[in-house]
Amino acid sequence: MxxxxxxxxxxxxxxxxxxxxxxxxxxxxxxxxxxxxxxxxxxxxxxxxxxxxxxxxxxxxxxxxxxxxxxxxxxxxxxxGYGYELTHRIACPAIADMFAAIDTLKPRANATFYFTHSGTLLKMLAHLGVAKDERPLTHKDFETKRLWRTSEIDAFATNLAFVRYDCTEREPQILAMHQERVIRLPGCPQDDDLCPLSRLRANYVDSVERCDFEALCSQAAN
Structure with a gap:
């Protein structure tokens, strides 16, 4: 690089x-x-x-x-990470599968677990917009404060979780957690730990409805 x-x-x-x-x-x-x-x-x-x-x-x-x-x-x-858009766009199948697991009246299982390696987790975090700095990170940014710190966002046993809450008075809500800590994703309420499922889905609609993994891989190869 x-x-x-x-x-x-x-x-x-x-x-x-x-x-x-x-x-x-x-x-x-x-x-x-x-x-x-x-x-x-x-x-x-x-x-x-x-x-x-x-x-x-x-x-x-x-x-x-x-x-x-x-x-x-x-x-x-x-x-x-965020260096090239294509790099983290290829995480769309994981995002789409997450919604397939929680975005139904009858979830397909009580819990779904996936195990992967560092690179996939970082792509997923970037796809979600986590730890995104205001401008791309370059070799001239050593002295600047940055959000992208792999020692903090990608430590051993890094984990990412989405928990669905079915509420009686409002639509299903999603709690997102990274490293067992609550995170508030871009496009979701920043004053509430829970995000309405419909809003979360709207934030990542391209990942769900227009995720052509093979086309993305071909684009990367070219």
């Missing part, structure tokens, strides 16, 4: 690489080497969080960790 690669030449990333070279005394470490060390640090921390910190984490300070985190966020943003 252009912006992810471009960030490698930015002062923040160059400083991170220089810091790791100074700590390790290995002066020919590349940016890719440092990013791999960062990944190992992150995974070992997740796997063994009750043990002493991974030795790989000792090579980083707060500034270098922030730069490497941003580089990773950029990559995910353009690979799986």
């Amino acid at each position: 252009f912006y992810a690669r471009s960030f490698n030449a930015e002062p923040a990333m160059q400083s991170a690489v220089s810091h790791v070279r100074a700590v390790t005394k290995i002066m020919d470490l590349t940016t890719q080497d440092v990013q791999l060390m960062y990944t190992v640090c992150a995974f070992e921390t997740a796997w063994q969080r009750r043990l002493p910190p991974s030795v790989w984490c000792r090579f980083f300070d707060v500034a270098s960790l922030s730069a490497l985190e941003f580089a990773e966020d950029l990559e995910y943003y353009w690979n799986d």
Whole structure:
């Protein structure tokens, strides 16, 4: 991805690489080497969080960790997020299936579960409009505050849930949750945790009625 690669030449990333070279005394470490060390640090921390910190984490300070985190966020943003509209439009079958499960007088089951990987969850979140910044994220935005932080929106065991409430005095309402926390989706009431089912469906009508996955895949291939 252009912006992810471009960030490698930015002062923040160059400083991170220089810091790791100074700590390790290995002066020919590349940016890719440092990013791999960062990944190992992150995974070992997740796997063994009750043990002493991974030795790989000792090579980083707060500034270098922030730069490497941003580089990773950029990559995910353009690979799986808002970078290109087509990228997250291909999540439409999952959205359509969600409505098929809840948008009936007699839901087909009490609960429906799907298990997937990071890339799919990020595409789904982007399709829904979650954690969307006001403008596209580029290599020049390291110092800006951003909503797209994969360490927060795409952690291990990330989950997304839609719960239908059948009410006696109003139409069915939907509670949306991300990471077991209530989220208020774009186009839904921002002063109420519940969103009317008809409004939610109207917000994503294209995903339900005009979801041609094969055509989207062909467009991506071209």
